[in-house]
Amino acid sequence: MDGVHDLGGKQGYGPVEREPNEPPFHEPWEGRVHGIGVVDPLGPGFRHSIELMGAVEYLTTLYYEHWLHSFIERGVRHGHFTREELAAWERRIADGEPAPARADPEGAAEVRALFTRARPPERYDAPPARHAVGDRVQVIRLLPSGHTRCPGYLRGAEGVIESVHEPQPILDVYENEDGRIEPEAWYTVAFDAGQLWELHEPGHTVLVDLWERHLV
Numbered sequence: 001m002d003g004v005h006d007l008g009g010k011q012g013y014g015p016v017e018r019e020p021n022e023p024p025f026h027e028p029w030e031g032r033v034h035g036i037g038v039v040d041p042l043g044p045g046f047r048h049s050i051e052l053m054g055a056v057e058y059l060t061t062l063y064y065e066h067w068l069h070s071f072i073e074r075g076v077r078h079g080h081f082t083r084e085e086l087a088a089w090e091r092r093i094a095d096g097e098p099a100p101a102r103a104d105p106e107g108a109a110e111v112r113a114l115f116t117r118a119r120p121p122e123r124y125d126a127p128p129a130r131h132a133v134g135d136r137v138q139v140i141r142l143l144p145s146g147h148t149r150c151p152g153y154l155r156g157a158e159g160v161i162e163s164v165h166e167p168q169p170i171l172d173v174y175e176n177e178d179g180r181i182e183p184e185a186w187y188t189v190a191f192d193a194g195q196l197w198e199l200h201e202p203g204h205t206v207l208v209d210l211w212e213r214h215l216v
Helices: 028-039 046-051 055-059 063-077 083-094 105-114 171-176
Strands: 136-138 158-169 183-192 205-211
Touching: 028 063, 028 105, 046 063, 046 171, 063 083, 158 171, 158 205
Parallel strands: none
Antiparallel strands: 136 158, 158 183, 183 205
16 A cells, blocks of 8 residues: 555655653553553454555654554444544543543453463465575565555565465455455565665665565
């Protein structure tokens, strides 16, 4: 998908400013939004909903505001609530009514367990991988509409297969088609950074994970 969100490799946005000892969240509301995202009962399409934001809105809002946008869009789309209900709650809270709260110790324990309990990856059946380690491949030039895991800066780039992985559901399909599962082989592909951008120091390699359909 061509969109303002695909910023990888773009020029003109200035340096990435690192904040020493940056906290996980700058405001309490960001932590609450992250918590919603962990349990996220709102259905598939998390990233695709963010990518549908307008360019001005996307570039002038914060990271967790993007998450909130996705929650609202998917919640409305899947019938969890309406925009009218959200607007009514905004008015009630603005008039001084306390925000609703719910205590759920069992649910909280389950969420904490997500960060401590490793789950074995699911295995999926799919056609055999078309490429092997060491093969030279080229990235597709025309990116699909909707969400894609293929960065725009790789269009038409040539790379070498570094590793082949067992099939996993391709997120292009999962995000765009309301959670449909379509497993496909995927690869870690090595690219000479000097072929992607003009560099002052040559010799760098970029490793990118791509699915079968992203390569020719």
